[in-house]
Amino acid sequence: METIRLAVIPGDGIGHEVVPGALKILERLAELHGGLKFEFEHYDYGCDYYLEHGEMMPEDGLEKLKESDAVFLGAVGDVNKVPDHISLWGLLIKIRREFQQEINVRPAKVFDGVRSPLGSPKDFDLVVVRENSEGEYSSVGGRMFHEEHEIAIQSSVFSKRATSQAMEYAFNLAGSRSGMVTSATKSNGIYHAMPFWDDVFKEVSMEYPEVSTTSEHIDALSASFVTRPERYDVVVASNLFGDILSDIGAGIMGSIGIAPSANLNINGKYPSMFEPVHGSAPDIVGRGLANPVGQIWTAKMLLDHFGYEDLGGRLLKAIEDTLREGIMTPDIGGNSSTEEVTASILERL
Ligand SMILES: NC(=O)c1ccc[n+]([C@@H]2O[C@H](COP(=O)([O-])OP(=O)(O)OC[C@H]3O[C@@H](n4cnc5c(N)ncnc54)[C@H](O)[C@@H]3O)[C@@H](O)[C@H]2O)c1
Ligand SMILES: O=C(O)C[C@@H](O)C(=O)O
Numbered sequence: 291m292e293t294i295r296l297a298v299i300p301g302d303g304i305g306h307e308v309v310p311g312a313l314k315i316l317e318r319l320a321e322l323h324g325g326l327k328f329e330f331e332h333y334d335y336g337c338d339y340y341l342e343h344g345e346m347m348p349e350d351g352l353e354k355l356k357e358s359d360a361v362f363l364g365a366v367g368d369v370n371k372v373p374d375h376i377s378l379w380g381l382l383i384k385i386r387r388e389f390q391q392e393i394n395v396r397p398a399k400v401f402d403g404v405r406s407p408l409g410s411p412k413d414f415d416l417v418v419v420r421e422n423s424e425g426e427y428s429s430v431g432g433r434m435f436h437e438e439h440e441i442a443i444q445s446s447v448f449s450k451r452a453t454s455q456a457m458e459y460a461f462n463l464a465g466s467r468s469g470m471v472t473s474a475t476k477s478n479g480i481y482h483a484m485p486f487w488d489d490v491f492k493e494v495s496m497e498y499p500e501v502s503t504t505s506e507h508i509d510a511l512s513a514s515f516v517t518r519p520e521r522y523d524v525v526v527a528s529n530l531f532g533d534i535l536s537d538i539g540a541g542i543m544g545s546i547g548i549a550p551s552a553n554l555n556i557n558g559k560y561p562s563m564f565e566p567v568h569g570s571a572p573d574i575v576g577r578g579l580a581n582p583v584g585q586i587w588t589a590k591m592l593l594d595h596f597g598y599e600d601l602g603g604r605l606l607k608a609i610e611d612t613l614r615e616g617i618m619t620p621d622i623g624g625n626s627s628t629e630e631v632t633a634s635i636l637e638r639l
């Protein structure tokens with residue numbers, strides 16, 4: 291019997307509405323398997339915790355989380371309680387960095403029966419590989435002076451190590467898919483970092499002669515995600531570009547509520563973290579409107595990560611069958627509640 295210890299952080303807002311159902315689904319799949327068990331350790335870290343304690347998680351928070359095999363997170367952020375940069379850097383981004391989760395994998399694909407803003411999209415199935423530790427998300431910089439003299443400086447950081455690592459991950463992934471990597475660049479406008487990004491991409495691509503490559507500027511690439519998403523397989527991007535592209539990927543699927551993500555620690559020193567792409571959705575909180583599919587698909591990524599691809603495959607099929615039957619939340623054109631969608635997926639398992 292294998293036991294997977296999960297640190298569970300629902301976080302804020304709809305995190306509390308979508309995480310419990312996904313845990314039930316993981317438990318059901320473990321039961322069906324027979325040789326697998328989940329142990330959940332629950333943590334109440336988030337903006338309410340901050341209001342009470344003045345920090346997003348306690349000083350030994352990371353040490354506690356480190357005892358788990360993976361972190362399963364909902365969403366972080368409630369701007370009415372804590373400024374967004376404080377809440378994200380105090381919890382989500384802190385975990386990503388301290389646990390060296392340097393790769394963020396974010397798939398997007400067509401689901402039968404889901405209303406996409408594209409009308410009738412061709413069959414797209416792509417993965418954004420986002421560099422998850424540096425780039426534009428940097429704490430290097432500061433603000434000084436006041437009023438009309440105020441200035442802000444924010445320096446991007448691109449290391450050869452993390453850049454080539456994200457690219458290598460993308461090439462390896464493409465090798466197991468249709469064999470194509472697109473690099474998201476902006477070397478026409480970002481004078482230092484993006485020509486560097488392009489150089490590293492060329493260098494890494496030499497090691498993978500069997501994988502075909504293209505390089506596209508992020509502005510044109512964003513438009514092309516909307517107009518011709520079927521052209522893409524694996525797209526590798528910097529932290530900020532990957533953040534934005536993965537929301538566009540979610541948008542063309544039909545809703546940001548569907549998209550999953552895996553923050554991977556690939557050196558084996560720390561747990562990886564699984565969370566949907568979406569945030570805490572304060573505008574729909576508490577109304578049963580939250581689409582649970584992003585969180586549940588995230589559970590599939592977790593199962594795959596631990597080598598239970600058979601269970602992951604069963605879960606994806608249950609999601610697909612549920613959506614095909616029209617059992618879905620209003621954001622993708624249905625009239626079912628969070629719980630009804632979750633129950634339908636559970637029943638199919
Ligand atoms: N990884 C994370 O935890 C994460 C990601 C994005 C945003 N945030 C935080 O979340 C808060 C809100 O941010 P935002 O509004 O920019 O993004 P958001 O993803 O929370 O919401 C954007 C829009 O998508 C909708 N939406 C999101 N998830 C949905 C779901 N599961 N089902 C149905 N509709 C859904 C929301 O109702 C909203 O209209 C902020 O504090 C932000 O910093 C956190
Ligand atoms: O900017 C971030 O990484 C936070 C959030 O938008 C996300 O995509 O996880």
Ligand SMILES: [K+]
Binds near residue numbers: 363364365566567569
């Ligand atoms: K999230």
Ligand SMILES: [Mn+2]
Binds near residue numbers: 533534537567
């Ligand atoms: Mn984002």
